[in-house]
Amino acid sequence: MRSTTIRQVPLCRVIYGVSIIRGLIDDPAVLDIVAHHHERYDGRGYPYGVAGAQTSLLARIVQVADAVSAMTLDRPYRRGLPPEHVIAELRRGAARGYSSIPRWSSPSSPSSRPATASSLP
DSSP states (O other), rough: OHHHHHHHHHHHHHHHHHHHHHHOOOOHHHHHHHTTOOTTTTSSSSSSSSOGGGHHHHHHHHHHHHHHHHHHHOOTTBOOOOOHHHHHHHHHHHIIIISSOOOOOOOOGGGGGGOOGGGGO
16 A cells, blocks of 8 residues: 555656646646656656657656756755766666667767757767
8 A cells, every 4th residue: 555655646746747837837738748757768657657759759858857957956865966977877767768869879978068959868
């Protein structure tokens, strides 16, 4: 029973987020991004469990941005991770969740190259 409750917390967070945004912005594309940014390309995300291109590219990009933010920001229980650890984690997660987003082709730091759409993780 406990695992069901733990699983419901993130689901509620997405539903509340959509409700809040819907009250402010009546744009289906924005609502789609908020509703789907916790989905994974392999279909094991939430709240709907959709896979592949069923989630918009913009929602997948926000998913990566959200992950980077979560890893780099300091938390009360831990310090933020350094950029090289974040990039390594994004690469590990590429097979599960980020596989359809273009990845950096070289292991060098993203800050050493100009930012372009093709340089996004």
